[in-house]
Amino acid sequence: MNRQTTQSSGGGAGRTALWVVLALALAALAYLTLGLAIPNNPLYSDRSANGISKYQFLEACQEQIPHTPEMESVRSELTAQNMLGEDDSLYTELIPDSEELVDSIRVSNEPETSWEMTVPVRVHSQLTGKPLAQIVSQCRYDREQNAVMVMLRPAPQGL
Known part of the structure; x- marks a missing residue:
């Protein structure tokens, strides 16, 4: 071998x-x-300084808009104007595109508040998907309460 x-x-x-x-x-x-x-x-933020990231703030704001006390008065007014049926419900959509939405988030000057944002919101019929009204959402993050606070007001042209 x-x-x-x-x-x-x-x-x-x-x-x-x-x-x-x-x-x-x-x-x-x-x-x-x-x-x-x-x-x-654009979504980068100092979470330790502001208590919450911009992304979490934006998500919490969007989630809370339909559950604000003011939304019930919007629903009542739309029902009174025969724009919304009694058995219909509402859903909301933030109007600005992603870039404008992120740019609208600002650091607040108020004590115990880190982020704030004011944006237009479109209200739609759940059944038809038809846009019914435009309102304005004001969101703030309260560091002391560790919560996002949302308040709605009519848009300048009203409901």
């Missing part, structure tokens, strides 16, 4: 170069993500 053994080169230099390139690529990715992308993200 004649055995032939071949020995391959260790490839140490090539392997080292590959690890160096991989490490540099990961460092560049980390820099792009942490150094550039996060601070330039």
Whole structure:
């Protein structure tokens, strides 16, 4: 039996170069993500300083609009004007697009309040999907109570 053994080169230099390139690529990715992308993200916010992130504030505001006490008076007025049936319900939609919506979130000057936002809201019939009215939502985050406060008021042109 004649055995032939071949020995391959260790490839140490090539392997080292590959690890160096991989490490540099990961460092560049980390820099792009942490150094550039996060601070330039419009939803980026200092949660520890403001008590809640902009994203959480926006979500809480949207969720609470239909449950405000003022929404019942909007419903009553639309029903009285025969724009909404007794068995119909309402749903709301924030009018500004995403970019305008995020830009409308501001840091409040009031004590114990971090974020505030005032935006127009369109009220729709749940059954028909038809837009019925436009109102204005004023949202604030109260750090002391750890809660988003929402108040509605009629739009300048009214219901």
